[in-house]
Amino acid sequence: xxxxxSHSRTHYDTRRLVRMAVLVAIIFLLAFTxxxxxxxxxxAATTIQMPVIIGAVLMGPTAGAILGGFFxxxxxxxxxxxxxxxxxxx
Numbered sequence: 001x002x003x004x005x006s007h008s009r010t011h012y013d014t015r016r017l018v019r020m021a022v023l024v025a026i027i028f029l030l031a032f033t034x035x036x037x038x039x040x041x042x043x044a045a046t047t048i049q050m051p052v053i054i055g056a057v058l059m060g061p062t063a064g065a066i067l068g069g070f071f072x073x074x075x076x077x078x079x080x081x082x083x084x085x086x087x088x089x090x
Contacts, residue, residue, distance in 0.1 A: 020063060023051040024070045031074035048074070 027048060030036030036048040052071050056064025 016059065016063075019059065020055070020066065023055045023067055026051045027067065027070050028074050031071075031078055 030048045030051070036046055038045045038047065049071060052064060052067040055067040
């Protein structure tokens with residue numbers, strides 16, 4: 001016999017997935033637009049880690065780890081696609 005999934009559990013999982021997707025979208029929006037970097041004179045501050053922090057606080061350490069992975073992926077993609085980047089120079 002198959003175990004029936006309650007409606008409330010499915011609803012909770014859908015909400016969690018949507019929250020994660022929105023935070024991942026915000027991470028990539030901040031990473032690939034000037035919105036993620038605040039340049040104040042010689043200092044450049046970043047706000048890209050904010051969705052990771054918010055997700056970890058509101059949804060727990062597992063969500064924070066997943067969002068942190070997407071943050072790292074966005075940083076890697078930004079470096080790879082940056083003009084003049086020579087990652088494999090010796």
